[in-house]
Amino acid sequence: MKKLSIMCDLMLRLCRKSLVVTGVILLQFFMQGVAHAEDDDLSSETKACLKCHDKKGEEKTLDNHEKLSLYVSTKAFKESMHGQTDCEDCHSDIDAITHGKAKTSIESKRAYTLSMGESCRECHKKNFAKYEDSIHAARVKEGSKDGRKDAPLCADCHDPHTQPSVKIHQPISATPCAKCHEDIFKAYSKDVHGLERIAKGKGAPICGDCHKTHDIKAASFGDGIKDACLGCHKNAVVQHKDWLPNAERHFAAISCPVCHAPDAKRQVNLRLYDNVGNHQISEKIGVPQFEMRAQLADPTNMGLDDRALWSLLKEFNQHDGSDGKTILRGRLEVHSGVEAHQLAEKSKALKDCNICHQYGAEPFQSVTLTIAGPDGRPLRHAIKKDVLNSMLTMNSVRGFYSTGGTRIKLLDTLLLLVVVGSIGGTFLHMTIKLVLRKVRERRAAGAIVAGEHALPGDHRSGDASK
Ligand code: HEC
Ligand code: HEC
Ligand code: HEC
Ligand code: HEC
Ligand code: HEC
Ligand code: HEC
Ligand code: HEC
Ligand code: HEC
Ligand code: HEC
Secondary structure (H helix, E strand, O other), X not given: OHHHHHHHHHHHHHHHHHHHHHHHHHHHHHHHHHHHHHHHHOXXXXXXXXXXXXXXXXXXXXXXXXXXXXOOOHHHHHHOOOOOOOHHHHOOOOOOOOOOOOOOOXXXXXXXXXXXXXXXXXXXXXXXXXXXXXXXXHHHHHOOOOOOOOOOOHHHHOOOOOOOOOOOOOOHHHOHXXXXXXXXXXXXXXXXXXXXXXXHOOOOOOHHHHHOOOOOOOOOOOOHHHHHHHHHOOOHHHHHHOOOOOHHHHHHHEOHHHHHOOOOOEEEEEEEEEOOOOEEOEOEOOEOHHHHHHHHHOOOOOOEOHHHHHHHHHHHHHHOOOOOOEEEXXXXXXOOOOHHHOOOOHHHOOOOHHHOOOOOOHHHHOEEEEEEOOOOOEEEEEXXXXXXXXXXXXXXXXXXXXXXXXXXXXXXXHHHHHHHHHOOXXXXXXXXXXXXXXXXXXXXXHHHHHHHHOOHHHOHHHHHOO
């Protein structure tokens, strides 16, 4: 019996082994077939190119002595998303007769990249159009004169010869943004989202999820980024309302990192704003009014004081169409781009109303005036930090101030600037009346809130002692 069972066992094992062997042989056969098929996928033209170009270490010296690698790996090319695309689909300007025989001259790597810039348009019309609407494309158009950093073209973010599927999950360091925005990448990789992304993969945002990847806009322009945050954190407004009165208003006047990057320096940004069209005012291309007017108002470049700011706004209102169109909108923001990427977990976020709602509060100690530049990035002019308070001494706003006196002083200041900005001749009276009515309404609401939360900023005598 025992012998029989051993025999059976042996037979079985043999059977299994031969099955595995046949399997392996079959698999090898199949793989060869696939490999053949893949090889055949490359057109004879492409194969001809690769005959010369699949050579490691081959280089061409450019006019500026940079070395351009001529190496294209057949294997990597076949595995890439362009494995089915012919070299000549992108390199259509290559002359089959003279190419490779005579040396041609190329100025620099950048010049070569620029000369190939159009090659992606044909097949990727949608992304190309988006890209052309980006701050990167605007920057490329301007040229990289004055030693400014180069902005990316398609091929700076996608190696056309090795591009893998974007669906394949990559480590965060593979994001093309990292190589140019190094400091921001470093900060991001250690903040809540970077760490979450490293630990759990997709879900937590990487650069493109907040900024988009192709139609990237200036980060501080408009509400694009805030909308991206709220797109994922759909309950954020409700969650903040639990403890923060009028969360929407706070969200409109404070950029999210101000509270969520607890170690950041903060500042007030007074943005020039079109009160009629309801958008930030942009500097017109070729007409640099902002700098000229700021220079006029502040000839010594010491920072605008209250009067200078006043006259600057008057300039904008008198020369650019309707009266009272240009106003200032205050916004709290973090001081640098790096700090915007140091978001901490929620337990560390600013919750103490005192941080903002008291006399001399830290975020209000640094003030800057901005207009959106032609590419959306802010052009800045320094403002004397006491402008927010010294505004109160101005004749035309004194009445308003005393009416708003029981409100939080700093809020007054922000609101006040909005009013100051919108003054234009006869408009003044109407505006003040209107604002006063709004203030009265809000005070009623604010008083209820303040009662509930015992808002420190409301007790101004207490603040003054600080
Ligand atoms: C006979 C070998 C050979 C073949 C075939 C060949 N190349 Fe080249 N290629 C070269 C050499 C050599 C250079 C460097 C020329 C120089 O130094 O100016 C070069 C340069 C290039 C460059 C760098 C830019 C430039 O114009 O100098 C590109 C791009 C390129 N080849 C693409 C291709 C493509 C696409 C094909 C197929 C259509 C191809 N090559 C076929 C030898 C070859
Ligand atoms: C999807 C478009 C596309 C395809 C397909 C393509 N190339 Fe390119 N190639 C480019 C672009 C764009 C550049 C410029 C890259 C840059 O700016 O660094 C380039 C650059 C090159 C260069 C210069 C060195 C370098 O890498 O920058 C060589 C050589 C080259 N290609 C050869 C080939 C060969 C050979 C093939 C086919 C096997 C091929 N290319 C297929 C778009 C393509
Ligand atoms: C600043 C870097 C950057 C530039 C410039 C860039 N891309 Fe992308 N692109 C990315 C990143 C990152 C992804 C993957 C993640 C995503 O889609 O958000 C991507 C995804 C893609 C995809 C696949 C996903 C999709 O949207 O279909 C295509 C195709 C593409 N890019 C083509 C292009 C073309 C064409 C250009 C030039 C007009 C270009 N890209 C310029 C970074 C860039
Ligand atoms: C001749 C047409 C053609 C040209 C030109 C071309 N591509 Fe593509 N590209 C393709 C095809 C086909 C795919 C395969 C995936 C697909 O269907 O989108 C692809 C895929 C991609 C992907 C990956 C998309 C994904 O979903 O993973 C990127 C990124 C990309 N191309 C960028 C570029 C860039 C950058 C250029 C210019 C240097 C370029 N392509 C030029 C045809 C082209
Ligand atoms: C969670 C969303 C988010 C992610 C992810 C993110 N950013 Fe930002 N980014 C912001 C915010 C918010 C700002 C500040 C905008 C403002 O001023 O209101 C900003 C600002 C910027 C700026 C402008 C900096 C300046 O000096 O004004 C750049 C450049 C930038 N980010 C690049 C990146 C890069 C590169 C990555 C990836 C490594 C990245 N961002 C990831 C939200 C994000
Ligand atoms: C080849 C280098 C390069 C790459 C790659 C690159 N950028 Fe940029 N980026 C620039 C340059 C140059 C500017 C212009 C502003 C400057 O000089 O910092 C810019 C501007 C920006 C701005 C506007 C900054 C502001 O002040 O508002 C954002 C946002 C941005 N990039 C995000 C990204 C994201 C997201 C990626 C990856 C998808 C990326 N960049 C990839 C070079 C690059
Ligand atoms: C005035 C400061 C402040 C502002 C402005 C602010 N937050 Fe918060 N946020 C907090 C505090 C404090 C918490 C923690 C609340 C708690 O746990 O009790 C928090 C919690 C959160 C949470 C975690 C919610 C939960 O309960 O799990 C998210 C997500 C969040 N904030 C996103 C945002 C976004 C997005 C913005 C901008 C639109 C923003 N926050 C603006 C202070 C702020
Ligand atoms: C692509 C989706 C996405 C976007 C866009 C996004 N987040 Fe997040 N965020 C997450 C995920 C996922 C986590 C980690 C899980 C969690 O705690 O909810 C997270 C965590 C957080 C936390 C920590 C919450 C905690 O419980 O400690 C804060 C704060 C936060 N995000 C704020 C922001 C802000 C501010 C922005 C915009 C500047 C933003 N998020 C944009 C997905 C996103
Ligand atoms: C990071 C700074 C900051 C913090 C922290 C903060 N606030 Fe505010 N708050 C502001 C700013 C700026 C405004 C002005 C918004 C506007 O009207 O444009 C404001 C407006 C208000 C208003 C008036 C809203 C209205 O309807 O006009 C009230 C009430 C208020 N805050 C209460 C609080 C309370 C209570 C807390 C603490 C739980 C708090 N705030 C925390 C900055 C802050």
